[in-house]
Amino acid sequence: MSTGFVAGPGSTGGEPPPRRSQIAPIAEAVAILDNIPGGGLILTTVEAALNWGRASSIWPLTFGLACCAIEMMAAYASRFDLDRMGAIPRATPRQADLIIVAGRATIKIAPIVRRLWEQMAEPKYVISMGSCATCGGPFYYDNYSILKGIDQVIPVDVYVPGCPPRPEALIEGILKLQEQIKREPILRQQAAAVLRGA
Amino acid sequence: MALRTEELMLNMGPQHPSTHGVLRLIVTLDGENIVDVQPDIGYLHSSVEKMMEHRTYVQNVALVDRGMDYLIALNNEEVYCLAVERLAGIQPPERARYIRVIFSELNRIASHLVWLGTWAIDLGATTVFLWCFREREMILDLFEKVTGGRLHHVYFRIGGVYADLPEGWVEECGAFLDYFLPRVDEYDKLLTENPIFLARTRGVGKISRADVIAMGASGPVGRASGVAYDVRKAAPYEVYDRMEFEVPVLEEGDCFARYLVRLAEMRQAVRIIRQALRDLPGGEIRTRVPMTMKAPRGEAYVHTESPRGDLGIHIVSDGAETPYRVKIRAPSFSNLYALTEMMKGWKVADVIAILGSIDIVLSDVDR
16 A cells, blocks of 8 residues: 555644654655555544545535536536535535535525524535626626625635636635645644633 | 414525525415415616616627526626617627527527526436536537627627627537537427426416416416417517527426426427528618617517516607617516415425426526
């Protein structure tokens, strides 16, 4: 089993990279262990491993508003197959990690989107899909019913532009979100909180 | 002594995986039986009618794609362009009219495929969804080659269409139709004889012919209840009067009949496209219309057969560059009206089956 491990991006924040002489013995150990049948070694931080798991199984909420929802459905369907990114749609906000705001949000639906977001368990993410969800899009001017951007109601992590964005664009958005999740200092933040408290 | 029971109010939506958008249904239940259903709409109101008053006739083509029924952008563009053309007395060239027929029928197939896939997934048949979207992607590819867009095209323009068909497109489209027709038989085989599907749909959600007419329901919902009305036959527009096709009509008025009517419509659409491809004339694709065209004072109403039913648009002009008033007659709105009648007396488990069967798009209802 050849894993050729390097520590995840989460563990390197801020500090200078270690000198080659410092990491060489570990690399040698990995090389030796890799050659033993059934051997193999993965070295990582708990944080990087947790983030890798979280990023690889983002479960979005099945919630479509308008046209972008059709492209979202297309992204889940045969050709684009979003499931291979680990994104399996969930029908309830309680099980979802991600809400994709797909389409124009009216002033009438805005409190409901907010409620859905509140019902989701932490950590939670928001993708704003399409121009309407991002800024009101073509419904910006002369309009009395459309919210000018969903970020007035809930915090957005990734904006996907387009009217509507192609399924490839949505997949790119989800990959960007995965990168973002992999960098998150979830444990270091908790440690810092403990230190502050002590 | 009789036990006292109370009716239960159940709120369904606006976030529900099976409401096909943001529809809220307030269902009154007596045990498991549905006593009453009240739809609460307006969650997707885009105020498109008001916005169109502030944009020029040419700009509005982009708006009807998004503001009206988003699944059938080309059919929306068709009805809008026809209305403006009637108002301003513009005659699009012959070739453009044939191209419009081809594209609106392709869009009809794409729309029915989305409906079939999502409805089947509501009823627990996941495979159909994947199959339908597989074929739909091919139609979108055909669109993309000509219009550059997958969903919103802004392809039909006042006085014709934006661009001519690229080389080899007609053959490609013909090849797709040859591929597609056996696929419809596959859906047929997968669902029509499926005992679970039959148990969920046959006889469920019946509505009588008189009720359909009284509620103004149209399209496949009306034709499944024996109303033999299709705008393409009753008031032909574009070149439909030269096409040979049948209007599938069934008498049962249940979910299963609505399914069969749409399946037959897909086959008829293929037939129409084949004729249009065969007879496609050469020549111009667009009459020259100034970007700031002014329509003469007056009004025009045009209605067409959209995949959901009788889609009409009424434009009033005061002689300026922008319409004075636009009113959209949305088929989904009237079909939603008939929903209460269909659902009364059925079990709560049938709500999803009946709601899906009327093929409602909330963007069309709310506008």
